[in-house]
Amino acid sequence: MAEKNSKFPKGILGFPVAPFNDNGEVDYSALERNIEFLIEEKLAAIFVACGAGEFQSLTDEEYHNMVKTAVEITGGKVPVYTGVGGNIQTALHQAKVSEELGADGYLILPPYLIHGEQEGIYQYYETIIKSTSLNAIMYQRDNAVANLDTVTKLAELPQLVGLKDGLGNMELNVQLTQHLGERLEWMNGMPLAEVTMPAYYPLGFDTYSSAISNYIPHISRLYFDSLVKGDTEQVNALYKEVILPINEIRKQKKGYAVSLIKAGMEIVGLPVGQSVRPPVIPVEKEHYQQLEKIINKALEKYPASEYQSN
Template identity: 55%
Template sequence: MGKDVNISLAGIMGFPVTPYDRNEQLDEKAFQANVRFLVENGLDSVFVCAGSGEYQSLDINEYEQLVSVGVATAAGKVPVFAGAGGNIREAIARVQLAEQLGADGFLLLPPYLIIPEQEGLFNYYRTLAQSTSLPVIIYQRDNAIFTLSTLEKLISLPNVIGFKDGLGNFELNIEFVQSIGARLQWMNGMPLAELTMPAYSALGYLSYSSAISNYIPQVSRTFYTSLLAGDQATVKSIYQEVILPIHRIRQLRKGYAVSLIKAGMNIVGLPVGLEVRTPLVPVDKEHYARLETIIKRSLELVAIANNG
């Protein structure tokens, strides 16, 4: 499968969590409900076993289980991408396993711990991309920060179709988009990506990963539709009463990027539980209550926007 494969990365990307029971064992039915919820609520793609899915805490058997369930639940309605990265040997094994299980492509996560030279970064991502025939997306964040030269070498590989940015360096992003253009599909992967999407969309980024879509997907869709339509009043209202308040809670404790999603899902009645694997921590009761208030208000705002 080559780079001309007809997989569009435009729109809102769903990143399901990995639910656990009280013994920290996978809850397959809860994961299935999470993926089904995303698909039924119009998310444009699903990414399993990535950051929101606690990739770093999954063993190979759990990875196999989650990819299998994700592919079966999406049932071809939207593309299913699997995360893979970290230890290079383990990442290759997971890529090859997920391909066998029917995944549509991969989000290639940064290498473990090392801050590499550009040569090493190129070799790492090239090795992973060449271990599969499926489309892959390069993820820039943390210790995986590219120069234009390195990224241009990577896009010479036939199955590199997308670039997800979780760094937020706009000078670098402008250089990338202006130099590479439509040779890649550009994805906003910043924390709480709705926060920065107006700036990213102006650069040519046509998609973003939405954490809040796991519990208020209608807010994500209303926000993005309003943004593209130039409806600044609705965008501002959602910013002030939903996005910025949730962002402020996320900033209170490290690891809330995952545990706050589970809290939101619990609030709206999705059966994923609140358990996270160490070193993540669960959401404080006070912060949970604040999120509950925000979610209630967010649904009121969507109703007003869609009926107005």
């Protein structure tokens, strides 16, 4: 079995959005600010043009420019990972672009529409992973769920460094982590991952993508630090006051996993706007106001200035 690549980002991972201006074009200056904010807040890596970045709605040129922007703005301070996926030829093209522009790796999103057999899923991942020397992370969700045998075979490839779970099948996660142990890094990629981290963390999932880190990263950090330290009282307080109320709003509409991030960023003063591309829809006024109330209360009780990153 291949040895684990040690260049995998650890901790809370930053997934910037794709800001759009009034003309529906990508606002690269707003993207720069989004990335700078995540770096300032000590997020462990930047994952650009992934799910939160409306990967499915980007043109080739926009994808290229977003990756280029991320690599330039990070300047090597943290690793940069990209989203690749969809049909196999598109994914291979995006992997090549990511390599050419100096990204550190990529997250492989599901193929378009088709539900393949395990051999087909294996070939999809294998083809993309072997196409470059970059770190690769497989993403368990939707129509791309690999079983234990398939993941074990893929772990023979040295480029594969991690697995992100967006499925929530804990039986499978136990099997994977028990069988593969430290060969792969394990990422919690469930929507609003803070909700499920107490179940994932004991299995070895010590890394996760945080949607709320785009607008209240100090609370993401306070939550995760409290979880690691076993401070149940603080974890429960954050659940009651911040995390679960936001999660309830997120569940109101399909697509809010993306658009609610932009709403939160606008509420705290980050210049990304609320424009999204179909089929994602913007946050409705009622839900926006509910989110604003939650964030303002959270900032009042947990001021960002008192929970600065080290």
